[in-house]
Amino acid sequence: xxxxxxxxxxxxxxxxxxxxxxxxxxxxxxxxxxxxxxxxxxxxxxxxxxxxxxxxxxxxxxxxxxxxxxxxxxxxxxxxxxxxxxxxxxxxxxxxxxxxxxxxxxxxxxxxxxxxxxxxxxxxxxxxxxxxxxxxxxxxxxxxxxxxxxxxxxxxxxxxxxxxxxxxxxxxxxxxxxxxxxxxxxxxxxxxxxxxxxxxxxxxxxxxxxxxxxxxxxxxxxxxxxxxxxxxxxxxxxxxxxxxxxxxxxxxxxxxxxxxxxxxxxxxxxxxxxxxxxxxxxxxxxxxxxxxxxxxxxxxxxxxxxxxxxxxxxxxxxxxxxxxxxxxxxxxxxxxxxxxxxxxxxxxxxxxxxxxxxxxxxxxxxxxxxxxxxxxxxxxxxxxxxxxxxxxxxxxxxxxxxxxxxxxxxxxxxxxxxxxxxxxxxxxxxxxxxxxxxxxxxxxxxxxxxxxxxxxxxxxxxxxxxxxxxxxxxxxxxxxxxxxxxxxxxxxxxxxxxxxxxxxxxxxxxxxxxxxxxxxxxxxxxxxxxxxxxxxxxxxxxxxxxx
Amino acid sequence: xxxxxxxxxxxxxxxxxxxxxxxxxxxxxxxxxxxxxxxxxxxxxxxxxxxxxxxxxxxxxxxxxxxxxxxxxxxxxxxxxxxxxxxxxxxxxxxxxxxxxxxxxxxxxxxxxxxxxxxxxxxxxxxxxxxxxxxxxxxxxxxxxxxxxxxxxxxxxxxxxxxxxxxxxxxxxxxxxxxxxxxxxxxxxxxxxxxxxxxxxxxxxxxxxxxxxxxxxxxxxxxxxxxxxxxxxxxxxxxxxxxxxxxxxxxxxxxxxxxxxxxxxxxxxxxxxxxxxxxxxxxxxxxxxxxxxxxxxxxxxxxxxxxxxxxxxxxxxxxxxxxxxxxxxxxxxxxxxxxxxxxxxxxxxxxx
Numbered sequence: 001x002x003x004x005x006x007x008x009x010x011x012x013x014x015x016x017x018x019x020x021x022x023x024x025x026x027x028x029x030x031x032x033x034x035x036x037x038x039x040x041x042x043x044x045x046x047x048x049x050x051x052x053x054x055x056x057x058x059x060x061x062x063x064x065x066x067x068x069x070x071x072x073x074x075x076x077x078x079x080x081x082x083x084x085x086x087x088x089x090x091x092x093x094x095x096x097x098x099x100x101x102x103x104x105x106x107x108x109x110x111x112x113x114x115x116x117x118x119x120x121x122x123x124x125x126x127x128x129x130x131x132x133x134x135x136x137x138x139x140x141x142x143x144x145x146x147x148x149x150x151x152x153x154x155x156x157x158x159x160x161x162x163x164x165x166x167x168x169x170x171x172x173x174x175x176x177x178x179x180x181x182x183x184x185x186x187x188x189x190x191x192x193x194x195x196x197x198x199x200x201x202x203x204x205x206x207x208x209x210x211x212x213x214x215x216x217x218x219x220x221x222x223x224x225x226x227x228x229x230x231x232x233x234x235x236x237x238x239x240x241x242x243x244x245x246x247x248x249x250x251x252x253x254x255x256x257x258x259x260x261x262x263x264x265x266x267x268x269x270x271x272x273x274x275x276x277x278x279x280x281x282x283x284x285x286x287x288x289x290x291x292x293x294x295x296x297x298x299x300x301x302x303x304x305x306x307x308x309x310x311x312x313x314x315x316x317x318x319x320x321x322x323x324x325x326x327x328x329x330x331x332x333x334x335x336x337x338x339x340x341x342x343x344x345x346x347x348x349x350x351x352x353x354x355x356x357x358x359x360x361x362x363x364x365x366x367x368x369x370x371x372x373x374x375x376x377x378x379x380x381x382x383x384x385x386x387x388x389x390x391x392x393x394x395x396x397x398x399x400x401x402x403x404x405x406x407x408x409x410x411x412x413x414x415x416x417x418x419x420x421x422x423x424x425x426x427x428x429x430x431x432x433x434x435x436x437x438x439x440x441x442x443x444x445x446x447x448x449x450x451x452x453x454x455x456x457x458x459x460x461x462x463x464x465x466x467x468x469x470x471x472x473x474x475x476x477x478x479x480x481x482x483x484x485x486x487x488x489x490x491x492x493x494x495x496x497x498x499x500x501x502x503x504x505x506x507x508x509x510x511x512x513x514x515x516x517x518x519x520x521x522x523x524x525x526x527x528x529x530x531x532x533x534x535x536x537x538x539x540x541x542x543x544x545x546x547x
Numbered sequence: 548x549x550x551x552x553x554x555x556x557x558x559x560x561x562x563x564x565x566x567x568x569x570x571x572x573x574x575x576x577x578x579x580x581x582x583x584x585x586x587x588x589x590x591x592x593x594x595x596x597x598x599x600x601x602x603x604x605x606x607x608x609x610x611x612x613x614x615x616x617x618x619x620x621x622x623x624x625x626x627x628x629x630x631x632x633x634x635x636x637x638x639x640x641x642x643x644x645x646x647x648x649x650x651x652x653x654x655x656x657x658x659x660x661x662x663x664x665x666x667x668x669x670x671x672x673x674x675x676x677x678x679x680x681x682x683x684x685x686x687x688x689x690x691x692x693x694x695x696x697x698x699x700x701x702x703x704x705x706x707x708x709x710x711x712x713x714x715x716x717x718x719x720x721x722x723x724x725x726x727x728x729x730x731x732x733x734x735x736x737x738x739x740x741x742x743x744x745x746x747x748x749x750x751x752x753x754x755x756x757x758x759x760x761x762x763x764x765x766x767x768x769x770x771x772x773x774x775x776x777x778x779x780x781x782x783x784x785x786x787x788x789x790x791x792x793x794x795x796x797x798x799x800x801x802x803x804x805x806x807x808x809x810x811x812x813x814x815x816x817x818x819x820x821x822x823x824x825x826x827x828x829x830x831x832x833x834x835x836x837x838x839x840x841x842x843x844x845x846x847x848x849x850x851x852x853x854x855x856x857x858x859x860x861x862x863x864x865x866x867x868x869x870x871x872x873x874x875x876x877x878x879x880x881x882x883x884x885x886x887x888x889x890x891x892x893x894x895x896x897x898x899x
Contacts, residue, residue, distance in 0.1 A: 049891075056894040118758070123769035124792030140769070144757045225719050225757030227899060235721055238620040239890045241648070321789040384621065391628040399632060415632050497617040498625055502587070502634070513593035513616055517851075518759045518781070521790055 020462075021363035027356055028371035034389030034430050035377055042251055047244030053236060061232045061249075064146060065215060068228060071150035072157065072214045073207055079154065079307075080161025080206060081199075082299035085191070088169040090296065091285040098300050099166075100539075105307030106159045106484070107534030108315075109491040109508060111219025112527045113156045115520050116311035117143050118223065119318070126314060144224045152220060155306035157213050161206035162303075163480055164439050168202035169195065201445055204264055205438040209484075211260070212379045212434065215253055218494070219515075229253050230382055237384075250385050257380040261373075312531065318524035326514070326525045334526075338490060338506045339533055341421065345428045346486035350478060352429055353436035357444055362462050372437070379434035383495035390427040390499065394418055424499045431495060432488050436481040443477025444470070487534045507533065585611040586830040589626065590639035591619040592817060596850035604837045610830045619645040626654045631824050636831040639681075641817040642723050644730070646678040647883020655820040658832055666839035666857045670876045671816055680816030680879065681838055682853035685872065686728050687812060688803040689782065690774045691767050700803045703732065703813070704740075706774065707747025715748060716763040716775035719756040720893035724778055724815065727882040729889035731813045734881040738888070746896045756899050761785055761793070768796045778815075783852025783865055804872035811873035815882065816856065 086092075087099050105113075120126045121143045131138035143152070172195060180190045196203070221228045227235075229249060237246035288296050319326075360372050378386055398415040405411045417423045447470055455465035493508050500509065507530045514523035588601070593616050601612040617625070619640040626633050626649070638654070640646050649655050655677040663672070663679055671680035688700055706715055718725065732741040753772030763775035764785060785797030804812045819838065821831045837843055844855035849863045861867075 052891055052894065056897075060899075118762075122762075123765045123771075124796065129792070145755070222719075222721065223758065225755055225899060231721065234620075235890070239721065239723075239726065239886070241887050318790075325789070384624075387621075388624065388628070391625075395628055395630070395632070399630075402632065415629070415634075418629070419634070494621065498621045502613055502615055509616065516591075516618060517593065518761055518784070521788070 020359040024356060024359045024363055024371055027352060027359070028375045031352070031375040031378070031430050031433055032371065033393055034386060034427070035374065035381065037392045038247055038250065038381065038385060038389040041244070041247045044244050044247075046248040047236075047242040047246075049236060049240045049242040049245045050248065052240075053232070053245055053249070057227065057232060057235075060227045061229045064226055065229045067146060068150060068153070068214055068221075068226070069211055071147075072154045072210060075150060075154035076158040076161050076210045077203070077207060079158035079299075079303045081165050081196070081203060082295075083158075083303050084162050084165035084169055085195075086296055086299045088166055089285055090288050090292065092288045092296060095285075098304065101304045101308060102162050102300065103159050103483075104531070104535060105156045105303070106487050107490070107531045108156055108308070108311055109219075109493070109511070109527065109530065110153055110156045110213070110217055111223065111493075111515075112315070112511065112523070112530075113307075113311045114149070114152050114220035114223055115515065115523075116314040117148065117152050119314050119520065120310065126317065146224075146226045149220060149224045149226050151306070153214055153217060154210075155303065156311075157210045158303055158307065160209040160213070160484070161203060163484070164202040164206040164442055165199055167439075167443065167476065167480065168199035172198055202439075202442045205442045208261065208264075208438055209379070209435060212257060215257065215380065216382055218382065233382055233385070247385070250381055254377055254380050258377065312528070315524040315528050315531075318521040319528050322522045323525065326522050331510075331526070331529065334505045334507055334510060335529055335533060337504055338508075338530075339537070341424070341504065341506060342486045342489035342533075343537070345425050345432070345489045346482045348425060349429045349432050349485045350436040350440070350482040353433055353440050353481065354478060356433075356437065357441055358462075358466060361444075376434035376437045378430040379432065381431075383431060383492060384498065386427055386431050387495045387498040390423060390430060391418065394423045394426065418499070419501050421501060421504060424496070424501065424504070427495050427499050428489055428492065431492070432485045435484045435488055439484065440474070440477050440481045443474045447473045483537065486537050490530050490534055583827065584609055584830075585613060586636045586827050586834050587613045587615065587634045588637050588639060588834070589615050589617070589622040589635045589822075591617070591622065591641050591645075592639055592851075594850040596846055600838065600843055600846055603843070604834060607837070608830075608833055610827075610833065612834070619649075623649050623652065623654065626822065627652060633822060633824050634826060635822040636825040636827050637819055637821055637834060639817065639819045642727060642815050642882075643678075643680065643818060643879035644723055644727050644815075644883040644886045646673070646818050646820055647880050648886070649820060650675075650677045650880075651883070654823050656823050656825070656828075658821050658835070660832055660836060662836045663839055666836075666844075666859075668856065668858065670878050671856050672818075673820075673880055674878065678818050678820035679835060679839065680818040680856045681844075682848040682851065683814050683816045683856055683874075684779045684853045685804060685812040685814050685874065686724055686776060686778055688774050688805050689764050689767060689777050689800045690803060691799065692801050694773045697801070697803055700774070700805065701808065702806045703728070703776070704736075704744055706776075707744055707751060711751045711774065713751065713753050714773040715751040716753050716766050716772040717748065717756060718759060718763060720890065720898040723886075724760075725776075726886050726889045726893070727815050728776070728813050729893060730882045730885035731875060731877055733885045733888060733892070734877055735810055735875070738892070741889075742892045742896060745892055745898055749896055749898050761796075764800055765793075765796050768799050779854075779866070779869070780852040783863075786865065787852070802869050804869075806875070807873045810877070811875040814874045814879075816879060817851075817853070 083102050087095055087102070121141050123140070127138055127141070142148070176194055177190055180194055185193070216230055217228070218230050218234060221231050229252070233246045233249045236242050236249060356372050356375065360369055394417040395415070398417050401416055417426075451469050455469050456462060460468070491508055493512055496506055496509055497512070500506065507526045511523040511526040511530065514520070514526070590597070598614070601614065604610065605612055615622070615635070619642075622638060623645065626635055626638065629635070638646070638649055640649075646655075650673060657676045659676065663676070667679050671683065672678065688706070690700065720726070729741060729745065732744055736744070754766070760777040760781040761784065763777055764781065766772055767775050779802070782797055782800070782802060785793045788794055788797070806812055819835050821828060821835070825831050838847060839857055841857055841860045844857040844860035848855040848860070852863065852865065854862050854866060
């Protein structure tokens with residue numbers, strides 16, 4: 001390399017700078033813009049309140065967030081991987097239903113889940129009431145602490161791990177297991193030494209989403225009285241009135257997540273996760289017998305019970321109490337609006353992630369990979385901060401456009417981006433790109449590069465190769481990613497509150513309106529409608545997901 | 548399948564454009580009579596009765612009310628970012644502190660109105676008339692009558708005495724109502740005494756602060772503590788809950804209005820201000836005047852079990868049954884000015 005002159009090197013870079021690289025720059029740049037806007041704010045310093053935060057609060061934030069992260073990662077790993085293993089490797093009555101029930105906890109916003117759990121174990125709550133009805137005295141169990149929070153967040157977030165891990169298990173070749181059997185390995189040795197390591201990118205992909213959700217949770221931690229980084233960001237921003245300190249805290253959070261991701265990628269570097277060619281793929285299942293029954297109940301039944309059935313029962317009870325007061329015809333319209341916004345955003349965001357992944361693949365420039373990475377950081381940043389990062393540049397464009405039209409044509413234009421759903425969808429895409437990117441990347445990693453390379457050698461354009469060869473292989477991954485984004489948009493709150501234009505109403509906002517007035521029971525009905533919308537959407541794509 | 552997506556996409560496109568064009572009309576204030584006959588409300592309150600009042604106003608005045616709901620903090624951020632382009636005409640918050648913050652960020656403007664001067668007492672509005680209280684509530688001591696006699700209670704300060712060790716319930720310091728109470732103590736007693744008050748409360752806590760005001764009352768009933776500092780309207784909400792155990796909880800406790808012998812109980816308001824860049828300033832003033840009228844006041848206050856600020860308006864029967872009380876007439880703007888200091892003191896004494 002050193003024998004090349006600078007001129008030669010520049011020429012090489014120029015040729016390498018094909019249109020794909022340019023596209024990565026454009027898409028990645030657009031998505032990274034709000035994040036960079038926030039980063040620029042770091043140069044304003046940590047704010048005058050920073051020493052106070054360090055002296056009195058930071059230790060609590062760090063230790064609580066750490067405990068929360070470690071607890072939730074361990075618990076979601078156990079719940080997600082075990083349940084994925086059982087539904088892909090065992091045949092049992094109701095397996096198909098269980099596969100779907102295991103996804104549903106994602107449809108409940110975690111702060112609503114937290115309220116429901118508080119309601120279940122409250123003084124005079126459902127447990128005590130049930131106990132009284134049965135004539136038992138049940139000791140009071142306090143869930144409103146950090147351990148309760150770990151349980152509540154884990155049982156509502158484990159499907160991220162389950163979903164990606166299940167897809168990975170489904171793709172593992174049966175030949176691997178046959179070979180390990182022939183070599184005398186036990187089932188547990190096979191899981192430990194072959195199945196799990198092969199599924200690693202998928203498991204990590206799920207865990208990263210869990211981690212980011214956990215670090216981003218505001219409502220649940222606040223209600224349970226657990227000070228974390230994110231509650232700290234809001235305290236600094238709104239109570240201590242220091243945006244600088246809030247941004248600084250958010251930046252620390254992002255750097256931590258970035259570092260974790262870096263470590264994971266560095267450790268994984270050089271290892272290919274393309275599974276063996278040929279052989280039977282997909283599910284090879286055996287009947288459940290004997291001891292595995294207990295395992296089945298524990299691995300599949302318990303997560304469904306904790307993550308979905310219990311909170312939904314509580315919500316149903318509340319909705320029943322408040323139905324007459326809360327139910328209105330306008331809910332039909334709100335459901336429709338929410339589905340439209342979420343559906344459009346899901347397709348848009350997943351499409352963006354898909355293009356980013358492939359354009360990066362087709363572009364030989366090393367730097368493009370980092371742009372894609374930066375673009376997925378939005379998930380680690382609290383929604384309200386993202387909203388701010390989106391408003392600064394979009395308002396600048398809006399004001400520029402308004403001035404331009406005023407001067408040139410004498411037309412007074414409103415805020416074109418910020419008074420329509422454009423800024424909102426843009427912000428969602430920034431926030432949720434990682435939700436689509438991570439599982440999608442995991443599923444594209446499984447497709448060997450040689451497939452599209454051969455196709456291109458045979459004279460196909462990258463697009464044709466992608467459409468004919470790779471798309472059928474990653475389609476499942478694409479739709480699961482889209483569903484995740486859809487459900488996330490359904491639940492999203494702070495960003496929606498700030499950026500939603502007048503006239504657009506979402507279910508999460510409706511639920512929040514009641515909850516913020518401490519009318520928790522009244523928020524149950526819109527919350528249940530969120531769950532229902534998620535279920536309907538999931539069922540709609542049932543076929544595509546299930547191949 | 549593909550056609551479905553295409554359809555969804557088109558539908559969304561149409562709908563967002565539709566929303567956009569109708570919204571952008573509010574931008575061109577001048578010359579358009581339709582746009583003149585509207586007022587955009589940024590509000591933290593979301594009661595169904597609020598909407599009924601807005602409908603009523605629309606009928607009386609012919610001015611269309613457009614409502615944008617979010618929490619006050621977010622609405623303020625939104626107004627800052629939108630700047631001169633902001634469509635907001637008025638900002639409604641559920642505490643005085645946020646109105647003071649909006650004022651200090653230059654988001655509000657002064658309003659001269661004889662009607663408002665007459666309807667709203669001086670200590671419940673901004674000195675420069677940039678914001679006005681609409682409903683008020685007191686932060687009081689709830690207690691269990693079996694375990695505590697009313698005679699044992701006197702002031703907020705007295706709750707730091709040793710005999711209340713392990714018996715005091717209150718929510719976390721992140722809550723604005725606690726911050727405002729603390730700000731009132733700083734204003735009335737000075738920083739030193741306010742800080743030692745917070746220390747004393749932390750030392751007497753029955754449990755780590757968590758949950759909302761309702762949860763504190765339920766914890767009294769369950770015996771986890773004997774006294775709780777809560778807002779009056781939460782008692783009203785408990786008593787009118789659809790959940791029978793909440794109603795029982797509300798019925799089993801009693802209210803005590805502290806500091807009746809000296810400065811009076813701490814009060815806070817939900818209030819309203821006209822946005823600095825309001826495209827429809829006159830309509831905004833009309834709306835505020837309407838909301839300060841006796842009839843609107845009674846409805847507005849009743850929806851959240853609050854007291855009307857207009858002295859001519861009647862409080863609801865429930866509130867009247869709690870009896871009259873002496874209120875702290877500290878100018879509410881102090882609550883906002885001292886908010887940050889209050890939070891810092893909370894952090895220093897380790898009030899989570």
